[in-house]
Amino acid sequence: MSLDTVEIAAKSPAQTQPWRELGLKEDEYQRIREILGRRPSSSELAMYSVMWSEHCSYKSSKVHLRQFGEKAPATDVLLVGIGENAGVVDVGQGYAVTFKVESHNHPSFIEPYQGAATGVGGIVRDILTMGARPIAILDPLRFGPADAPDTKRVLPGIVAGIGGYGNCIGVPTIGGEVVFDETYAGNPLVNALCIGVMRHDQIKLAKASGTGNLVVLFGAKTGGDGIGGVSVLASETFGSSKPAKRPAVQVGDPFTEKVLIECCLEIFAEDLVIGIQDLGGAGLSCATSELASAGAGGMLIQLDKVPLRDANLSPEEILMSESQERMCAVVSPEKISRFLEICKKWEVVSTVIGEVTDGKHLVITWNGEIIVDVPPRTVAHDGPVYNRPIKRPAEQDALISNTTKSLAVPKSGSEFRQILLDLMASPNLADKSWITSQYDRYVQGNTISASPSDASIVRLDEETFLGVAVSTDANGRWCRLDPYTGTQLALAEAFRNVAASGAKPLAITNCLNFGSPEDPGVMWQFSESVRALADGALEMGLPVTGGNVSFYNQTGSVAILPTPVIGVLGVIDDVRHAIPLAYKKAGLELILLGETWEDFDGGEWAHLQKHLGGLPPRVNLKHEMRLGKLMSDSRDQIVAAHDLSDGGLAVSITEMALASKIGAIVNIPENHFVHLFSETPGRILIAIESDQVDNFVGRAIDCEITTTKLGKTGGDEINFENLFSISIAEMREINSATLPRLFG
């Protein structure tokens, strides 16, 4: 096949092009022709098609995501906001922390191990490219029913992939979630969050500036991985009747990523780069157009210089390739030899492939012939913007009126006991060690707390004990009932988890997993969710620093429950004073903070009975903020704490007792059923020394937080006085048996 150059394109306007097969719509193709004033060359067509796909251009979500900027709270902690590879916040003492969560849902359904592994690789590179050392990974995972055959196919592979990649690159995987729900059968959600740290003056941005500066591609060689992956997978659902595109799963090499990390950090330490960008979705198309757009616009790339694993790749394929573990840097001529020297030390392949020019176009040549000549902003930033139709689903009212009031209410102690056992044995609440023990939580030696703690905590400084705490949360069921409230409840919970550990929440990231944007009902859910998060962020004073949107999570016309995953990052000035989950001794007082109402709709008790209907609990962000303040003010008094969520108080007490290996004797107020299992938000259970109680309660009153003394820690059983009791041994056996039984 002969090369389709820009010159040939200018002379052959009538030539038909496979724009539809590449995922473009007719009006988008016409727009490209208008921008260029001619038909695009096949390489240009390839670039526009990947960069204008949903996954890369955010065309359906941009109009909504703007709210994060428009409603951004005034804050002095934000060093880098939305728009860069990841957001960066100031955590004090000259440290900057970058964090972000991303999705790799569709690839993980196709090839679980590699899909999850490359998902981890991608988010780690996003953090690395900001100039940071990656220090922790969290993985919010969602699967279909635990006993479904397909779950047995995807779960072990996904967990092995996350562990296999994360462990090998030496970044501890210390938190996340595992949720099972029918809605994710056929659409598992694999979201990966990474945190990195650097000094303020080490922050790196993706900018190509300075005429004559060199563009260097380094890392793995380029092969045929994922060609068309981005536009194919993110713009199509499974089981659709359109012609199948070539399946495309990238394969990760964590060893190459590890040496790339060390190589980059040495390069950063010597201040050798002007700009740097990692290659993720859309590979070189994305890296070059984004780097060029961020600069003055001019860049020249000699594509034939790209080192290849497969010599048979065409220029279009090279541009679209999603081979992993590659980065692109802009380096001045004075610094290039030192840059290449460091790469050589680490045996990282590095090649100068171009330079920054004083023009306004991104020009790419292949053996001297121009195959791409475009204004880079039109590729990277000025993609299509859709205002998708929005319509509240007709069945929403019926769903809301079908509340849990229709379910029979248990009344006896033995019924409550059975419900608690069923909950603790259920896959969602079962012990997750089968999964978390496949992750290295110790590497780098700075992990202060990891799963199953509420927040994951990492130390940043060995002398001052400064640290950060992160938590993620989402609730698809609550969001289905009311996407606005459900999203704010997820924000509240992530916030509360961070606050319960004694840290001060600082910033938000998000991964918005939804169905097809072409479905007006899904767009209603999405728009409500984004509005809720923007409003919530403003009210709580926490900037949204960045995130990810994953659309098309559906099978046929059935979308997943709307699942916006919210991540909150907080800072803790002394990790030695972080509040643990386990109370470690008998005789402590157990106190419930916050009020309990009747909140069963969309909760775990309802889930056990396969009921989804009604409305989620009311959310009160101001209350959550006061509760957070109480926790951090009382940090030194509180011996242990656990927030209340799925399954309510009974589950929280049980989880604390199991972690502590010490029982509890508690007296539950009337209405017993409500107090045991209701899922009212804004509540935390604490353990505190008896002589600290009065002082603490006084402080709680000042914060307008109600306190309820429940009982004491001690013994070898969890005793709900006058109702029921269960030995720790029996509870542990039931709680630990579920995952090994299901997954071997």
Place this chain on the structure above:
Amino acid sequence: MLKAEILDPQGQAIANALPRMGFSLSPVSTRQGKRFELTFDHEPTDKEIAEIKKAAETLLANPVIEIFEIRMER
């Protein structure tokens, strides 16, 4: 291949998976090993063959726990 007396958990996992997936095979032994392919553009000399054997003994296989076989295919 791992020596016969060394535990081969991967081989065992495969052996367990075969009947689970409905295959009616019942081999007396299922083992997992590695295959290395060195492709030359010429017929290897005797010296090269000796070197290949040395490479196999010192790098490609661990003689403490593995046995190997060298085969030439044209």
Place this chain on the structure above:
Amino acid sequence: MRVGVVTFPGTLDDFDAARAVRFAGGESVSLWHGDEDLAKVDAVILPGGFSYGDYLRCGAIARFAPVMSSIIEGAKNGLPVLGICNGFQILCESHLLPGALTRNKGLHFYCKDQELEILNNTTLWTNNFKVGEKIVIPLKNGEGSFQCDDKTLAELEGEGRIIAKYISENPNGSRNAIAGIANAAGNVVGIMPHPEHAIDSLTGPSTDGLAFFTSVLKKMVNA
């Protein structure tokens, strides 16, 4: 007291091993795999990780690094060498220690706080323990199953060269629950679990691992 910590491409726990040396009161010296010069250190640690990605076999490529030829030479002359996890794998591949580490019997990578019993306190790396002492340090690997032939096992047991065994659970299927061994002279020790992650109760399950590092420093002072 200068303790060298080697970094191969893919090594992960070098930083943690260096920290452990400092916690124990020594000075850690970073050694690069490509450099034969051991910088006159008094002891060497081969830390954990996935050198060369564990490709081919764990430690199979690292053992041929230039730094290893100096370490092998030094070990023959009594240089104290501690191999942790991947380091243990490299020592076996280099034949400084007998046997080999193979895939965990459960096939999964496994990270847990593991109970061990110390069986030998005469080596340069374990003399600060009591025989029979029970410790808890993190175990985290996918290929930690120690295997050897009957003759080797008889030698190791007969000569008291098994320095630690797994107790309460044998998580990777190691022969005779062997968690760590020493060479005949007692200067080279390999251990599968990670003592460098148990030096500070803030970040690990205990401080039981510190004695590995204080042992060698004590010996060096007394030497």
